Amino acid sequence: MSSPFFSYFSSSFSIVATTDESSSVVSFSFDKLTLSSLIVSSTIVSSSFSSTLLSGPTVPPKGSSPSLNIVLSPLSSTPPLIMVTPLFPWFPRFFIFFCRRCCRCCYCWGRRRRRRRRVVYERMMRLNVLFLGCILFRVLCAEVEFVPAEEAAELEKQDAAFAAEKIAALQKELEIAQEAAKKAAAAAAAKKESPKGEEGSKSDDGDSGAKKFDGREIAEKSSEDVEVKNNKHSSPVTAVSDKEAEKISEDASDSERDVKNKESETSPITSIKNEEDSSTPLTKNGDDEIEKNEKIDALRAAAESLVQKLKDTIEEESKLLNELNEKLADLKSVGVSDHEDQLSTASTNSDNNKEILEKKVEDPRILRTATWNMAAINNNPFEYWITYESNEGKESYELLMEKISQIINEPETFSEINISVEKIFTNDMFEELISLMKDANLVSSEESVEKYDQIREYWKDDLKNRNIITDFLKDAMLGKKRLISMPDRVTNTIQLYQGGIASRPTVINCFKEKSLSTINEWWPVWKQFMFGEILEIDASVHKKPINMLVPIKKSKYPDLDMAEELISIPLSAVTLAIFDAILVYILASTNIDWQSIRTNMCHALNEQKNPRTASILESSVYSNMDVIFLQESSSAFATLAKERDLANQFFDINIGSDADPSRDQNSLILTKKNAWNDLKDLTKEVLSKFTPSSSSDSSSSSSLSKSKNPFAPGDLVLYSATRVIDNQQYLLASFHGDTNGLATIPIIDLIHSFHKKEYKDSILLFGLDANTHFSSDSPKKTAFVGDFLKSLQGHSLTSCYGLNADTLEYTTFNARTFLQPQLNKAVRASEKNSSPNVDKNPKDFILYYNNDFSSIIDGPHKDNTGSGSFVKDIVFPTLQFPSDHAITYVTLQTKIPKSNS
Numbered sequence: 001m002s003s004p005f006f007s008y009f010s011s012s013f014s015i016v017a018t019t020d021e022s023s024s025v026v027s028f029s030f031d032k033l034t035l036s037s038l039i040v041s042s043t044i045v046s047s048s049f050s051s052t053l054l055s056g057p058t059v060p061p062k063g064s065s066p067s068l069n070i071v072l073s074p075l076s077s078t079p080p081l082i083m084v085t086p087l088f089p090w091f092p093r094f095f096i097f098f099c100r101r102c103c104r105c106c107y108c109w110g111r112r113r114r115r116r117r118r119v120v121y122e123r124m125m126r127l128n129v130l131f132l133g134c135i136l137f138r139v140l141c142a143e144v145e146f147v148p149a150e151e152a153a154e155l156e157k158q159d160a161a162f163a164a165e166k167i168a169a170l171q172k173e174l175e176i177a178q179e180a181a182k183k184a185a186a187a188a189a190a191k192k193e194s195p196k197g198e199e200g201s202k203s204d205d206g207d208s209g210a211k212k213f214d215g216r217e218i219a220e221k222s223s224e225d226v227e228v229k230n231n232k233h234s235s236p237v238t239a240v241s242d243k244e245a246e247k248i249s250e251d252a253s254d255s256e257r258d259v260k261n262k263e264s265e266t267s268p269i270t271s272i273k274n275e276e277d278s279s280t281p282l283t284k285n286g287d288d289e290i291e292k293n294e295k296i297d298a299l300r301a302a303a304e305s306l307v308q309k310l311k312d313t314i315e316e317e318s319k320l321l322n323e324l325n326e327k328l329a330d331l332k333s334v335g336v337s338d339h340e341d342q343l344s345t346a347s348t349n350s351d352n353n354k355e356i357l358e359k360k361v362e363d364p365r366i367l368r369t370a371t372w373n374m375a376a377i378n379n380n381p382f383e384y385w386i387t388y389e390s391n392e393g394k395e396s397y398e399l400l401m402e403k404i405s406q407i408i409n410e411p412e413t414f415s416e417i418n419i420s421v422e423k424i425f426t427n428d429m430f431e432e433l434i435s436l437m438k439d440a441n442l443v444s445s446e447e448s449v450e451k452y453d454q455i456r457e458y459w460k461d462d463l464k465n466r467n468i469i470t471d472f473l474k475d476a477m478l479g480k481k482r483l484i485s486m487p488d489r490v491t492n493t494i495q496l497y498q499g500g501i502a503s504r505p506t507v508i509n510c511f512k513e514k515s516l517s518t519i520n521e522w523w524p525v526w527k528q529f530m531f532g533e534i535l536e537i538d539a540s541v542h543k544k545p546i547n548m549l550v551p552i553k554k555s556k557y558p559d560l561d562m563a564e565e566l567i568s569i570p571l572s573a574v575t576l577a578i579f580d581a582i583l584v585y586i587l588a589s590t591n592i593d594w595q596s597i598r599t600n601m602c603h604a605l606n607e608q609k610n611p612r613t614a615s616i617l618e619s620s621v622y623s624n625m626d627v628i629f630l631q632e633s634s635s636a637f638a639t640l641a642k643e644r645d646l647a648n649q650f651f652d653i654n655i656g657s658d659a660d661p662s663r664d665q666n667s668l669i670l671t672k673k674n675a676w677n678d679l680k681d682l683t684k685e686v687l688s689k690f691t692p693s694s695s696s697d698s699s700s701s702s703s704l705s706k707s708k709n710p711f712a713p714g715d716l717v718l719y720s721a722t723r724v725i726d727n728q729q730y731l732l733a734s735f736h737g738d739t740n741g742l743a744t745i746p747i748i749d750l751i752h753s754f755h756k757k758e759y760k761d762s763i764l765l766f767g768l769d770a771n772t773h774f775s776s777d778s779p780k781k782t783a784f785v786g787d788f789l790k791s792l793q794g795h796s797l798t799s800c801y802g803l804n805a806d807t808l809e810y811t812t813f814n815a816r817t818f819l820q821p822q823l824n825k826a827v828r829a830s831e832k833n834s835s836p837n838v839d840k841n842p843k844d845f846i847l848y849y850n851n852d853f854s855s856i857i858d859g860p861h862k863d864n865t866g867s868g869s870f871v872k873d874i875v876f877p878t879l880q881f882p883s884d885h886a887i888t889y890v891t892l893q894t895k896i897p898k899s900n901s
Helices: 118-141 148-190 196-230 242-266 267-278 282-334 338-359 394-409 428-438 445-461 468-472 475-479 485-491 519-532 562-566 569-589 594-609 609-618 636-642 645-650 684-686 698-703 744-758 785-794
Strands: 005-009 012-018 024-029 069-074 082-089 095-101 104-105 143-147 364-375 494-495 499-503 537-539 541-542 627-633 649-653 666-673 674-682 716-723 728-735 763-769 798-801 843-847 853-863 886-893
Touching: 012 095, 118 716, 148 282, 196 698, 267 886, 364 645, 394 569, 428 445, 428 519, 428 569, 445 569, 445 594, 468 569, 485 569, 562 569, 569 763, 594 609, 609 636, 609 645, 627 763, 636 649, 636 666, 645 649, 649 674, 649 716, 666 674, 666 716, 666 728, 684 716, 684 744, 728 744, 744 763, 744 785, 785 798, 843 853, 843 886
Parallel strands: 005 082, 012 069, 364 627, 627 728, 728 763
Antiparallel strands: 005 012, 024 069, 024 143, 082 095, 095 104, 364 886, 494 499, 537 541, 627 666, 649 666, 674 716, 716 728, 763 843, 798 843, 853 886
């Protein structure tokens, strides 16, 4: 192990030690030191001492805290040595350094002596012990602050750049002053020798004075420029010394003499005058020479005055800068006002977080991760309340939705709209629909007459007499029987085999082929789609939309009676047609251009959903994540990602072997490119080990006991991977819980058991949409977040939000509108924060074991804007954030990797 160097500067110290690690700087602050920021270069000292090893201390700005820097830097295989260097401002520089192989004592002022090795060794050891004791005493009394080596180098570069800039400015001032003196001297000499006599002489004096004035103005202006430029720096400017000023004055005088001699030799005016006045008496020439010398002396005095003024200006500038530093230090000690602090909190925190992440980016213990339920594309842009980020279109949207809400919730006020069904969907339209269903063989021929007669009776005795709002749209029984929502689900938006979609002509999807402004425009288009279009559903399956309707079973929906079950397909076709007609009629009655509003919403929430989602993940907030867990991802998104930087530059996209491309609700794991190796899909392996009895939660296991595998295809993806930076193996999991969250605890039990048995040396990192709820109301049969957290605690797991249910915040905030089939779940605009139908719950978490991560470096954060920030009390999705789940992201610090412990 190499021995350390020691260097001593008055009351400031610097220690250079040799290590095998990368360079770093440790700064120690002292209360009563006058010198600071001493930086010792890492130049290796060989047997012949190099003066470049040590750089003098830089004087700190007044008011700043003095500090001591300890620079740790690697040295090559050179003989270990100890060097003691005391430097005093009033004492000549004195060097002594000692090597175990040889011993030498060197005095800087030229005397050299050789002494016996034992004597020198003993003296050096005493010095080393003395200085080491002093240094250790001061270090123990110091406040320690860690400063990266890069910052120390940057400060040194800034000091050097500032010094060079100041020197250049001073040189420029000197050049300007010298140039002014030269011009004045040249003008004086030329005018003096011109044939104009005394008038010319007077004119010369005037011109010379002007030149002097111009030179003074130039010098003053340049001084002001230097002052403005230097005010940008916080370091004080050192005033010009007396010797430097004297030297500048001498240089100016020499320059004036050179100009005078040169002009006297080469000036054509002087030559002509000498030829013309060759007979002039010698006494006159002598007087001229005396007068010329006087002029030169005056010019020299003017130049010296300019230099002195420049010196005074620089001194004054230095004083002003020192005063400014004192004021800034006082202001810093007092602190900013509370108001400014509040205004800058968000941006400051964001900058600090970014700085932390940048500094820690190469630290193998730092891991950045995020989880996001992207949400499947919603075919109905009107189904949920959305938030407009800008004012463009916001007023029209809110006016339309509020008008619809009033019509449906206050039908007595809008009696002219709440009319009977037959006035909108007429008897002729009903009979035409029956005829079309017969032609489509919607029911078997043996039973067709009887079933269609039952539907006619249902129409005459019930449906056509209902008021469209109070008796039809707001009839909870129609919703429970699924007579509208079921046919809407299968025909609203149909995915085609060759790509693309086919949309039913209705208000509640993105149909845009033709106008639906009135019933007369809507009905022909609706009939053509349902009974005329033949769609390619699969390579060998071609169907009309009317033939895609499915029977509704009483066993699944007990509110349906037996007679309705037998005619459920044609009956659901009739109720669906009435429902679509009512919506067209109500929106037409608002006198608002709802189709333009819908077009804009469809563009943002449907057509641009996948590109916008990819753009968010490609942004600077998320593109540097080590791993991202996604849920409810579509196959179209995975295809799009492969064509963008998301997959080509930033991440590898890992899909589970259990994924279902047709379902479009698959979980994904995005791993940072070149950061992970040996990825292995374990999804099918872990799912094969599930049994209902493996769940530790009795309520969950009992509710799932009827199914061997309660998890839908694509809900879970599990990978093992090795992180390149520390060669640590991880177990990465992404999961999308069922609607009620009842499958969440069983999947956690399964992953925990699999980890302990098969991958106990791996670090588990688990991002999921748990679908947990704040409420523990059992009739709703939803997962209570308190039970979820208890389950985590039983497995020694924790979440990025902790394990206290009382401190959790929501990650979803959405509410249904009245433009969707299930009106019993609709919420008025004024009730978005109070209605029990609002989904405002903590659902998204990142899970890990307590023993694997030591702390959270940054976060956890929520994002419902796509830019890394979270806006409270707004529903989402928004036009810029196309999901009803917020993104959760956090930066964790691992403990000592298991593979290296």
